[in-house]
Amino acid sequence: MAALGAWRLLRPGRRWFSETVPGDPSPSGSPLYPPVVASITAKSKAAKSRRLQRFNQRVHAAATVEEKLRLYGKLQRPKYMVYPQTFALNADRWYRSFTRTVLVPGMPPRGAAAKPPVAAAGATREAGRAPEPGAEAPAAAEAPGDRVAPGAAAGAAPNVDIDELRSLACDALLQESFYQNKKRPFLYRDQDHTPGPFLTQLVSTLAASLSGRNPLLAASSLDLSPEVNYYWHHGEEVVLHGHRKGRVDPVRFQIDDNPHLQIRVPKQLPEVVPLESDLGDVPVIDHKPSKLPLFKKQYENKVFIGSKVADPCCYGHTQFHLLPDRLKRERFIRERLEDQIEVVYRSNGIASLFAWTAAQAMYQGFWSEADVTRPFVSQAVVTDGKYFAFFCYQLNTLALTAEAIKNNPRKNICWGTDSKPLYDVVEDGNVKGFNDEVLLQLVHFLLNRPKEL
């Protein structure tokens, strides 16, 4: 009975014949009344926020990362499936608004972490240096052709033997497209026939030959066709129909990605710019995500980087994506949508890298209520076999839910280039028009490593 309970609380440990001075606080020091808080089960906004707080405390208090991930994705509700490789028009703007990402054209300047980043269009040191070996290569191949450009900054400019790497790349290309006798490709499976195996060969041989220079690569793990998943909330909406009609729900997204190839490393890549940098604006889109078009489905909420939490290689280095046949350039040109070609590359880069870096951050114990304390950096190369586009992503914040985003000034940053061809054509056992710039950029990506290594 409430009165009896209050009576007992009123007299905790007080004896009838005690000689304590009146006015002293009671010996145990506990409050006289229980805290007055909102109910847990009522249908009210206060109750909802109290339930949310209890959930947050439960996740904060989880002992292991696996337990945290399990609690984070425990409640299953219909969510938007975000596909990194999509034909939707202007999908990269939508994806940037879902993931709070700023797109900076061009590659981040290397070894310039202290300087303010230059958001110039594609003008990097590597591009400035590459035309020299490109011009000299058809002529006598000399080692000085790939030497460091004079006046380079203190950032490491590797002395790579571009001719050997070029011959490796050409050999891989020729083997897959010319020398090996294969049957005809299956219908609409051209990408699995030649560009897929070429990409696998190229990356594995390049990574192996560059592992002497980059000790991080020597400790890396190469995955073929891994799975990368991430689940998050962003924004709010009102439930339209059903027994939960009228309630305010977070908008849920899930990315399920299958990169062609992925390199995971045991140490994190260094940050490109400081955590709180502001390099641009995030597009704001007033429409519902379903207008993209994006569709909802309810299934398991997965967060996965390519292997489980117990794996020591828990940070990401580079992903390689192969665009499928339904997104090839000829199709867009035929439908007079040339400007959407670059959109395909960009949306793939942004969505895949956001999912990967955010999943890596969750593997380290961060989540939307416990935001990242250090930026997570990963790289990606998106290609359709001939054209290559390079992306570098820095995750600065995971707090994208409606409450957490109110006080969050941070934005994620994605640097990306346009797609450039690696070669012009393969004829009679020769690769014509090989572009060294693209190969050099790929080599730079593979050689990226923390400062102390």
Added chain:
Amino acid sequence: VFPGVRQAQWLTKTKLVEGLPPAVQGIVDNQALGLQELEERAKHVVSHARLWDTTEVAPRREKYCPVLFENLLHICRLMSGKYPSLSKRMLARKFRISATWERESILLQVRGLSGILMNSMTPIPPVASKEEILATKEHVLETFYPIAPTIDLQEVNVYRELNDTGQCFRDGYPYSHPHTLFFLESANVRTDRFRPEQLRAKMLMFAFGNALAKAKALHGNDPKVLEQPIVVQSIGTDGQLFQFMVFQLNTTDLVSNDGVKNLVWIDSDQNLYERAQCVPEVKKRVVKKPAGIFGFQPDTFKKFLALYLHGTV
């Protein structure tokens, strides 16, 4: 019907030697290569393939067998940081081989999708010395009288004798020497997989086929004893058991039963690990076996690496 390797030996006129050849064994025992540090990585790689690679609780054999193989190959390839000549290798997947030969008036042919082939620019030097090759003249191939040696082989009408690896690769291919063949038995159901004995026989037949095709491409179609024997290696696995094989083709004169024979060294049934526990085994609230890999044998990985490095180290 009965052990397949014996039948394959008769069909390919080969003498069997147990264990790996001394050249490969020398690479395994060579301390300077730093194989000890790689043991830790090999263990991680096995754990990744068997335990960590999937969002489900445990990956299936169709997934973990190729993943384990790719991971092991990745570690081997990373050695090319130390030995730059290792980069002169190229993998060919979905590789088709076809080779024809005659054995005592029976025409035999090997054809098929033989898995994954690794080619290199330089051939592997012969593993057996001249004396050993000549000594095989004394060796008598065991026959299976009264069972015909072509039992369990499919008899087909061959209209075209396809004979060269040039059939799979065009002329002028720089990586023209077959180095190692890899066979992955990754079917989920046990009856769809080859048993170890049958797998070894398959490996022997395909290694022989590749070597024969290369010999005919180099020296022409006349049967003769080869001056420079051709060596082709072969590794087969089902995700846990490994079979290692080194085949040396000494002669293309296969019609008669005497003369110099070919040689094969087989190291069979090498376990890479005893058991992979995905979920801890708990009985009556007590953990009997924690999750992880048990009984990891570093020697098997060292042999894998030694076969990979053979020819360049």
